[in-house]
Amino acid sequence: MPDDNGLISNDSPSPSGRGEWRTLLIIGVAAAISALSAGLFTSVESLPWIWPSAAVCAIAYFRYELRALPLIIIATFTGVLALWLQETSHPLITALPLIIAISALLCAQPILFKRLYLLLQTNVAPPHSETRLWNLLASLFLSALAAGLPIALLVGGAMPGEVLLQTTLYLLYSIGMPILLTVPVYTQWRRRKEFYTLAVARIWEVLVWIALLLMAGGLLIKNGGMALFLLLPLFAWSSLRFGRFGGVLAICLSGLAALLAYGYGDTGYGSLAHFNLFHSEVAVMTIFSLYLSALAADRARVEDAIEQLVQRRTHELEAINQELQDEVHIRKQAERSFRTSTRRYRAIIETAGSPIIVMDKNFRIVQWNGAASRLFGYHREDIYGKNYITCFVPKAFQDETAWKITKVLETGVPVENLESEMTAADGGSHVMLWNINRVVDVDEELTQAIIIGQDISTIRETQNQLHFLAHYDVLTGAANRRLFEDRCRQALKQASRRQHDVGLISLDIDHFKRINDTLGHDAGDALLQEICRRLASCVREEDTIARLGGDEFAILLNRVNGAEDCELVGRNLLEAITKPVELPGQQLVITTSIGVTVSPRDGVEYSVLLKNADMAMYRAKKAGRNNIQMYQKEMNDELTHQINTEQELRAAISGHQFDIYYQPQIDLENQHIVGLEALLRWRHPKRGVLAPHEFITVAEQTGLLPALGEWIFYNACLQCRAIQAMSRSHVQVAINISARQLHHPQMVDTLKRVIAEIRVNPAFLNLEIGEQVLVSNPAEAAEILGRLKEIGVNITIDSFGSGLSSLSNLARLPVDAVKIDRALTRNVPGDDYDAAILETLLSIASRMHMRVIVEGIERTEQETFFRNHNVRYVQGHLYSLPMPSDQLPEFFNALKQGVLNSEGGQIGLPLN
DSSP: OBOTTSOBOSSOOOOOTHHHHHHHHHHHHHHHHHHHGGGGGEEETTEESOOTHHHHHHHHHHHHGGGGHHHHHHHHHHHHHHHHHHHOOSOHHHHHHHHHHHHHHHHHHHHHHHHHHHHHTTTOOTTOHHHHHHHHHHHHHHHHHHHHHHHHHHHHOSOOHHHHHHHHHHHHHHHHHHHHTTHHHHHTGGGHHHHHHHHHHTHHHHHHHHHHHHHHHHHHHHHGGGGGGGHHHHHHHHHHHSHHHHHHHHHHHHHHHHHHHHHTSSSOOOSHHHHHHHHHHHHHHHHHHHHHHHHHHHHHHHHHHHHHHHHHHHHHHHHHHHHHHHHHHHHHHHHHHHHHHHHHHHHHHHHOSSOEEEEOTTOBEEEEOHHHHHHHOOOHHHHTTSBHHHHHSOHHHHHHHHHHHHHHHHHOOSEEEEEEEEEOTTSOEEEEEEEEEEEEOTTSOOEEEEEEEEEOHHHHHHHHHHHHHHHBOTTTOOBOHHHHHHHHHHHHHHHHHHTOEEEEEEEEETTHHHHHHHHOHHHHHHHHHHHHHHHHHHSOTTSEEEEEETTEEEEEEEEEOHHHHHHHHHHHHHHHHTSOEEETTEEEOOOEEEEEEEETTSOSSHHHHHHHHHHHHHHHHHTTSSSEEEOOHHHHHHHHHHHHHHHHHHHHHHHTOEEEEEEEEEETTTTEEEEEEEEEEEEETTTEEEOGGGTHHHHHHHTOHHHHHHHHHHHHHHHHHHHHHHSSSOOEEEEEEOHHHHTOTTHHHHHHHHHHHHTOOGGGEEEEEEHHHHHHOHHHHHHHHHHHHHHTOEEEEEEETSSOOOHHHHHHSOOOEEEEOHHHHTTTTTOHHHHHHHHHHHHHHHHTTOEEEEEOOOSHHHHHHHHHTTOOEEESTTTOOOEEGGGHHHHHHHHHHTOOEETTEEOOOOOO
């Protein structure tokens, strides 16, 4: 499609859907009709004196390019075939190759036309209409000649040169004239709205022109080519009066009217020479008129450009004139402002709230305002002429101050900032933030420096405090986690460059929470401060002590000789910390657990080393506290195992992978089962059935124990009801309670809620609590056991005799029974030492009227031993292995029939 300047683009139009294909179809129909109508224009030697489809095909290819090619081929072939059948009686089959060849040449003409035009337009700027016109005419002539000459050779065969020339010109005009009279209109199609407006404004002129055109056409029909000169005024009139589109349209209509009037007139075309002469005259008149129209368009465009240039330059001159007037006005105002500013200068300096000092290039003070006198305490008469650097700036800041003032005075730097101290008249100092500026007189002969200051002593002090709070522990003065991490990373980088070792120590005060709870937080704070002082006495100044939180400390040992040096420092720390600590009103001895790691042996990253040191410290706690542990790779494996176990344990709780196994407790007197100990088991999908010792510690450390304990309570109580229904007599269900579970604040309420929900008799529940749990905090244990007894459950002291419990405290606890640990029963009979201990424990329990349960009975000799010592209740593999809960119905059914089977095969219960 042509643009606003009449240029034809090389870009194919983008598809626009159904509307475009409808347009293509209409053009195809028009091309076919115009091709079929060629027979209407035959007059000379049975050849058409005009080929109408050439114009339609050219416009179609200009608009749609290759998408219109099928329509062009079909229409052209149809027209040539129809003309051949109309004018020739030769057989079609023999003339088919000639028809195809002529059709191909006619189809190639519009393609060659557009390609030549685009090629010639490559270096043409859009504003030159006459150049585009000549390019269009040249492209048309060459393409029409390229199609007409081969057709003349094909049709005429071996004809004389004069006839061949006339035939070629004949075909050139029959193909080219329709395009000459239509394509220029197409190139100006975008300007048609301008013509519509112009035509409405000059309607009478348009009507007169049309009337004259009709009259000239009538004369051509009657008189032939002699009347052709009558169209000249119409061509000129069209070029100059109807605008670009209107002029081209009128010119093309005039030429078309001349061709039609003469072709159908009384004279007609008598010969090829006559035809070519008339068409040449029309072509020359048309081309000349189009040329005049192009010149008129270029002239109008130039006039518009000149008018716009004149207007633009006029606006620019007006703007420049206004700017000059504004500049004159501004200069006058600046002169007035300058005169007043010099009077205000001293007043501003004197009344300013900030100290202002003016000095020459030798740093001699030439002006000193009142704010400076009030801040520093000097009188002006005493300081004028004195050297600012040597008299008022401390020595540590003199070089920097002199350099920055000189930099402003001599290098032309407009502004410089300086933070330094200044000595006051009373001997004190102020931290000042100076803004240094350069002052030059009008002739640039005298250069001075003016410094404007702000007293930031309070701000700097606050910043120092904030820096301390951000990097140090307020209580102990040790580095905090952020500063410690930064120093560790710097030390590790230096160690990597200089190839030396770095040590990292993690230590934790043993039972510090107990100290806080018993002695109070003030005593705990004083203890932490004393610990920090002792740690500082054991390390070098280049080492760093940090308090990471609570009672957890970390020490960075910079530049050490391997693990031996770190271990030596650790032992010194252990010895220093274990010395008695004097607190207000008492003396306290504390212990610590220390973990040590060394870089690069154990790692080169801060996070890895800190984790390693923590793991070593926790290993020290597990080893009994008050000791040093060096990091080993196996510790990391243990931590990985613990993390994996934690994740699997969480999945197990939500996935119901737990089960309760039960082991019977036997009454040796009546041979009845009086209880079942509930033993938690984890049905691990990969590792099989796991006992509590393989995962209960992880559950305690990760906070999963409350959820796990509630699951045990719920399922044990639920199965307890089923056990009572399956048993002939009442059977107690024993549930083990760990230390952390017992001291959990919600444990008692959870058990009470579960009992109420399941509606189980609490008398059938027996809670087994380890002896060590009661020893650590007897008062708290007694209070918790009292609350449990209020619920109605039975309480048994588990592992009785394995610890160092106070018998007096045991007697005051609400305990129903004691359970002797398997560690004491394993070697009896046969070990007199263990036998003596057991006899003592049995005697104590008997005198305290407590029921005794002995576990770990695996041999008949053990049963006989305890029968002889009047032990009534026993438990062990001799009677039954722990069995899953789903085997309980089978177990009680076999018990009623006197036959018992378990995982181990036949079980020999000495039952009647």
